[in-house]
Amino acid sequence: MRRLAFAFxxxxxxxxxxxxxxxxxxxHSLRQHGVLTTPDGLAAFLEQGWQAARPPRSLPADPPDxxxxxxxAWNLLARHYEST
Numbered sequence: 001m002r003r004l005a006f007a008f009x010x011x012x013x014x015x016x017x018x019x020x021x022x023x024x025x026x027x028h029s030l031r032q033h034g035v036l037t038t039p040d041g042l043a044a045f046l047e048q049g050w051q052a053a054r055p056p057r058s059l060p061a062d063p064p065d066x067x068x069x070x071x072x073a074w075n076l077l078a079r080h081y082e083s084t
Contacts, residue, residue, distance in 0.1 A: 005029060026076045042077040046070070
């Protein structure tokens with residue numbers, strides 16, 4: 001039983017680090033486009049669109065890239081609320 005708990009612990013560490021790394025990548029991607037990555041900033045971006053970006057940056061050229069930023073904002077906002 002102790003070996004199982006030990007193995008589970010060592011599997012949990014890489015998963016936690018991967019989640020932290022993914023969160024950092026989401027934050028970096030959004031910041032590059034001027035989106036604030038605080039819960040209030042993300043909510044403003046999702047409600048107001050690009051007008052909420054600080055400072056406003058140019059939009060990605062491809063519509064799928066624009067949509068990816070919206071998905072990233074939802075994902076990061078959900079992570080903020082999961083951690084509270």
